[in-house]
Amino acid sequence: MTNHNTPTLQVENLRVYYWTGRGPVKAVDDISFTINRNERFGFIGESGCGKTTTIMAILRLIKRPGKIESGKILLNGDDIVSIDKEAMRQTRWNRISLIPQGAMNSLNPIMRVRDQIADAILTHRGTVAQSVLRTEITSLLDMVELPAKVANMYPHELSGGMKQR
Incomplete structure (x- = not known):
């Protein structure tokens, strides 16, 4: 405990x-x-x-x-x-994770942020309803103080600090 x-x-x-x-x-x-x-x-x-x-x-x-x-x-x-x-x-x-030194370059440049977050969620949880997935993505972005509109952006549209988060 x-x-x-x-x-x-x-x-x-x-x-x-x-x-x-x-x-x-x-x-x-x-x-x-x-x-x-x-x-x-x-x-x-x-x-x-x-x-x-x-x-x-x-x-x-x-x-x-x-x-x-x-x-x-x-x-x-x-x-x-x-x-x-x-x-x-x-x-x-x-409970624990790693943010690698090159985190800013680890996002797929041809995928929207939402799709990359969705891939991670689905990899760990399996099938998730689309409505739940959208809510989860928005919640995760909010946790790192990024606006919901970031979900629809591509990595090249983000600042270095936004990519790290």
């Missing part, structure tokens, strides 16, 4: 290795940190030091030959290393 004293994210002794024919490449080797409620946190380091691998491990998106070898990842006190794939998919949809 989450309370205000529970860290938002706690990573303990995380190890992520990529297995090769020559043995393991220790991409992340025993990292620990805590992020508390309303705290900001950043990773700084040279290329190849494990920043992206750490984030991908937290999101449980490590691809083979990579593997979380050991450690704990607690999201609001819940261990997300041990939950099944469906529960983790729901966690990524509802």
